[in-house]
Amino acid sequence: NAGVTQTPKFQVLKTGQSMTLQCAQDMNHEYMSWYRQDPGMGLRLIHYSVGAGITDQGEVPNGYNVSRSTTEDFPLRLLSAAPSQTSVYFCASSYSDLGAGGTEAFFGQGTRLTVV
Amino acid sequence: AQSVAQPEDQVNVAEGNPLTVKCTYSVSGNPYLFWYVQYPNRGLQFLLKYITGDNLVKGSYGFEAEFNKSQTSFHLKKPSALVSDSALYFCAVRDGSGGSYIPTFGRGTSLIVHP
Numbered sequence: 001n002a003g004v005t006q007t008p009k010f011q012v013l014k015t016g017q018s019m020t021l022q023c024a025q026d027m028n029h030e031y032m033s034w035y036r037q038d039p040g041m042g043l044r045l046i047h048y049s050v051g052a053g054i055t056d057q058g059e060v061p062n063g064y065n066v067s068r069s070t071t072e073d074f075p076l077r078l079l080s081a082a083p084s085q086t087s088v089y090f091c092a093s094s095y096s097d098l099g100a101g102g103t104e105a106f107f108g109q110g111t112r113l114t115v116v
Numbered sequence: 117a118q119s120v121a122q123p124e125d126q127v128n129v130a131e132g133n134p135l136t137v138k139c140t141y142s143v144s145g146n147p148y149l150f151w152y153v154q155y156p157n158r159g160l161q162f163l164l165k166y167i168t169g170d171n172l173v174k175g176s177y178g179f180e181a182e183f184n185k186s187q188t189s190f191h192l193k194k195p196s197a198l199v200s201d202s203a204l205y206f207c208a209v210r211d212g213s214g215g216s217y218i219p220t221f222g223r224g225t226s227l228i229v230h231p
Contacts, residue, residue, distance in 0.1 A: 004159075033218050040125075042223035043160075043206065050217050058218070090159055096217075104150055105219070107159035 002026055006091050006108035013081040013115045021076040021111050023091030029106070030096040032074040033058070034066065036087040037110075043090065049074055050096065081115045088112050118143045120209045122222035129197045130230050137192040137205050137225045145213025149190040151181055154204040154224070163205075166190060167212065177201070197229045 007022045025032065033048035035058075045058030049068040063085060065077040074093075078085060092105040120141045129135045141147055148167055152160040164175025171183045181192045192205060204226050208219040 031217055035221070040223065042122075043221040045218060045220070048218045092160075104162040104165055105152075105160075107152075107161070109159045110157075 004091055004093055004106050004108040006089075006111050008111060009109065010112050011114070013078070013113065015081060015083060015115060017081050019078050019081065021078075021089055021091075021113075023074045023076065023108060024072050025074075025091075025093040025106070026072065027093065027095075027106065028071060029093035030071070031105075032068065032091065032093045033105070034064070034074070034076045035090045035092065036060065036085075037090060038087050046076065046089075078113075083115045086113060086115045118209050118211050118216060118220045120207050120220055120222040122205075122207055122225045124225050125223075126226045126228065128228050128230065131199050132196050135194050135197045135201070135227065135229070137207075137227060139190045139192065139207030139222060140188050141190060141207070141209040142188060143209055143211045143213075145211045147183075147188075147190075148210040148212040148219070149181075149183060150208040150210075150219060151175065151179070151190075151192050152206045152208065152221075153177075154206065156203075160206060163192070197227075199229045199231055202227055202229045 004025045034046040035043040047066040049055045089111045091108040094105040095103045150165045151163040154160045166173045166183045174180045204224045207222045210219040
């Protein structure tokens with residue numbers, strides 16, 4: 001049971017390049033989400049999904065796309081990288097809490113992205 | 117709408133002394149409240165949560181938190197701090213009345229425990 005796995009751990013991009021951050025979980029969690037962490041800003045929600053085929057925008061979605069074709073995977077795509085997207089990105093997953101009361105999230109180890 | 121505030125960017129405490137990390141929240145419905153800890157270059161780890169029931173919640177590593185509905189607070193506490201408790205702590209809230217699926221996190225509080 002690997003939990004939440006993010007790849008790559010580190011990435012340097014040039015302005016204008018595109019890339020995909022990978023996130024996979026093996027816990028059969030319905031909910032998955034992407035956050036970015038910036039100094040003094042805490043964690044800000046980019047996009048989230050409540051199940052395969054269902055995604056929605058969070059607080060800071062501009063410049064990012066997501067899709068959820070399977071329960072396990074939730075990739076985050078940067079369409080045209082900008083220096084403002086330099087950040088640490090975290091993927092998280094949790095069970096839905098229908099009938100279970102609020103469930104805690106499991107986080108990946110993060111991807112440190114630098115856009116030059 | 118849901119929001120959470122951690123009023124202190126940093127908390128300093130001597131080893132062996134009690135510690136408190138503050139959190140206040142705002143939700144429309146019933147609050148689901150969480151505390152997470154982040155060690156350097158790592159992801160967040162779950163510490164404890166309040167969903168319903170007793171206002172005092174006990175979690176991992178000797179931490180506990182007290183839910184106070186009238187003050188809309190959920191402060192994290194530990195009776196005796198350890199140097200190894202030094203880390204970044206995040207409070208999170210979600211509206212448990214069906215208004216949201218994903219929690220909102222605070223900005224984080226850096227806890228520094230001095231030997």
